[in-house]
Amino acid sequence: MPRTPSPTPALRIFRARRIVTFDRDAEAFATLGERVIDTGTLADLRYRFPLAEIVDLGDRLVVPGFNDAHCHPSVTAETRLRLDVSPAAVKDVEDLRRVLSARAAATPEGEWIFAAGFNPARSAGSRIDRNFLDAISTRHPIVVVLFNWHIAVVNSKALESTGLTDASEAPVGGELGFDTAGRLDGWLYEQAFLEPYWSGTGRPPWVPEPDQDSLMDALVEENNLLHSVGITSYCDAIVTPRVWRTYQATRDAGRLTARVGMLLWSTYFDTAEELGLGAGFGDDRLRFLGIKAMYDGALSGGTCLCSTPYASATDGRNGIQLVDERAFADLVGAVHAKGMRIAVHANGDRAISEVLDAIEAAQAASPGAGLNHRIEHCSMVDDQLLERIRAAGVTPVPFSGSIRQHGPQLVGFYGADRAATILPHRSFLDAGIVVGGSSDYPTTPIAPLTAIASMTTRATAEGQVIGADQRINVLEALELYSVGSAHACGEGDHKGRLAPGYLADFTVLDTDIITAGPEGVSEANVLSTWVGAERVWSS
Template sequence: MSSRPTDIDVKIVHGPHIETLTPHGRVEALAVSAGRVAGIGALEELTSTYPTANVTRMPGELLVPGFNDAHVHPLFAAEPELRVNLEPATVTSTDHALHVLREKASGTPPGDWIVGAGYDVIHAPDPQLDRGLLDSVSTEHPIYVIGSTWHAAIANTPALDAITTDPTIGDESGGYFARDGDHLTGWMFELPHMNVAWSGSDRPDLLPALPRPALVGALRTQHRIFNAHGITSYTDALVTPHTWEAYRQLFKEGDPTTRASVALWHTHRDLLDHGDFGSANDEWLRLVGVKLMYDGAISGGTCLCSGPYASATDTGNGIQVMTRGDLFQIVAELHGRGIRACVHANGDRAISDVLDAVEHAQAARPDERLAHRIEHCSLLDDHLIARIAATGCIPIPFSGFIYHHGDSLVSRYGAERAGRVARHRSLLAAGITVAGSSDYPCGPLDVMAGLHSMTTRVTTSGAVVGRAERVDALIALCVYSAGSAHATGEGTIKGRLAPGLLADFTVLSRDIVRNPDWFQDCSVLATWIDGREVWAAPGTI
């Protein structure tokens, strides 16, 4: 089980157990050279093959392929530190938030935008921020506060005046501005916020762009956080040309500790014809596709469902962010160009519409069998699962969602529908490759919590939601590594440990495959990428 490398610099690592996620199962040791796995097998066999190799015994109980989070937003996570930080850990009350914003306003020239980020729109204490409270901070500055879910924002009067989106927009048009009678409260949901936050090639940016060096530094910090969670690859599920350039700069500077794939926000897709989006498609950085958003959030009660529920919109249903016509047109355009569509869809009606669009595109171009992605792909019935299998789409369900949100899902959608959220087992049984994801920072990054949720379906209260969708620990590991690699078209180079594949792996303190009860007590001891250690837990030898 080895292939002799030409590079003489060979390392052999071994430990009690190495889970390869290949037909070879568990092995005792692996050899790495030039960033690749050179061989796997018994320690004696590998040391005989490479007698001059450096041999290292790994700490802990289990070595696994590096975790790959298929849907994260690292620069969203960094936004509070780069703007005005309104995260709950920083501001403890509404008065505190207003004080922080006033301090920022006092040192900001009149007319310049003040942007806050990280405000908890779900659990914020009363009174919540609104237009009037933000006006009390300043009416000489446009003030814009981005909610922690990134599905909502709050603006003061000058900011509202500057936003060109029609203030009469309704739910059927992609979002809405909240009102108290005829008065705009300052809250906006979905498309109005998206038009401000991410703009497009045909619209000027309203929010001040963050400097590229700050974005590059923020990415480096986020990569260290990912490494501490055992993550060696991830997909940033929404970038703009500006943030893409920060990625390019980061990887150009060298010494990366994480591999990244990105999805370009669809309003900038015209730049794919003459930009540099294909120039960095290598083992470190690549464009995975184009991001669209079709409905709202399942945790926030704005997803688009086939039946009524206790939605946050008070309409009995959620928000359709774009029209079916636009969805069909963009998916067909991307499919015809051989570009993967990465469509955010949570509710079952939204997922059905996305599959309609993919089926339409495939019928027009049956020669192009591109694997499009359904981001989140939360609420499913058996018919939708069969359609996903037939189209070859890749679902990216939340891994830790049942643990973190299961109780609120039951309250909002009912027990039967809540049990059909994140149907990992049924998707896999249908022969569908499933990726692992956290949606960080909209959800916790914690991989162990995600694996625990997939294997137990236990909520924070101890209830079990959707017991039939449990998967075993080995399958959960495959989802969070090999499944996610497949979702970016990289299943042949990473996600498993075999000769010729990338030498990216994570060392765990407990053998979670033999005893899944240890998930919550398991910690990451070391993270290796490209055959080198990039992170080690403090005190690890």
């Protein structure tokens, strides 16, 4: 069957008042198809490419497209098909009760009620628990996932489906909540929730999954949301084979407008091995980046693994270690030996040190294998850890907006002095370490401009400054969300700059935030978002 000829790639010249290329100063850049072919003055490019279409972006700032190196659009897409109980949807516990009760009344008996996004710190009222949910329904399994996706609260029917009883021991890397009578209170911490939810190869899903067509439609809506805040690329930091198939189907249908890198959840590592996948498999639209694992708990949830005591959410202990140390080292060694990238969630300084132990051992055992491994969040480091990260060629991917979003909680858990050193973007850059920009959406807002405001001011939403000496400037923050994220995803040779040979992905802002400074970032707006020199969103 003859193939339909490809359309002739469009030749265009884009100009704006200011263009940040991270290569050289330019008034304009020329594109052929999806890539930049030259930069310079408008007059020079017109002379070189007389047949090019001129696209005048006006008195605007153009920056390389924002690239979120760690977020969860497949999770938030699925949440669109579940029940949103985030602070934007429910203001307090009574509001939560009302929303869950309405859903129970409309749901056939025995079917799941799955709600996500609840933030106890931002929702007034008493603590929810098993009894609270049982009062809503004992005929439906109910699960309420907290905003950080490290903790869930379930009712009796959902507990039954996990096989947990009052006599059960917590799984490795997880904890179970109990009431004063020694009865399970419905709180499932870390692996007690994550293990059944992302069950692994060959195991049935704990919660029934949405059909693929519905999930694909929801994913398209999520990508439109991401484009509206200027994002052209992202790394989905937990992907299962089902989510992988959804991304592929969306791409095959011509509906995947963003560029997506995928990190496969570690319980599906054998799936990657069977398929012979290596990091970088795929193309410029959809790519396998590596394997995702988790070592400790949540920064904003007070369960990260630290070397010294803090007011943790786990009865005063120093956080939760989610994995067996030996099994984790074996996983890192196997992933590295296969030439794949390992991306490990680690927040506390003890967790980061032990993750580096495993990476350094894997590199020593297979010196020529592997790519730049990643530490996701990498929230607490000292000078010794900075040197080890640099020497191992590891790329940190810290939260970019967490100070703004969760500053008061960080001070509450870790104290003012330690909170001032958390997420040390300045220290990373001064140590010569390339850093990726990330929201960990939905843990913090997806908008890169909100994250840039956080990194450049270190101010909470209430105006409290936490760790002023870790501020970076606006240009550094822009580079982190483009060049840095491309490096974190192994794509630094063709993404993140507006330079010849690079992908023509860019974002148009109404304000020159570089000259406006940190105070002007919050007032800026995205006017349009372009992927491969084609506009995918416009205000």
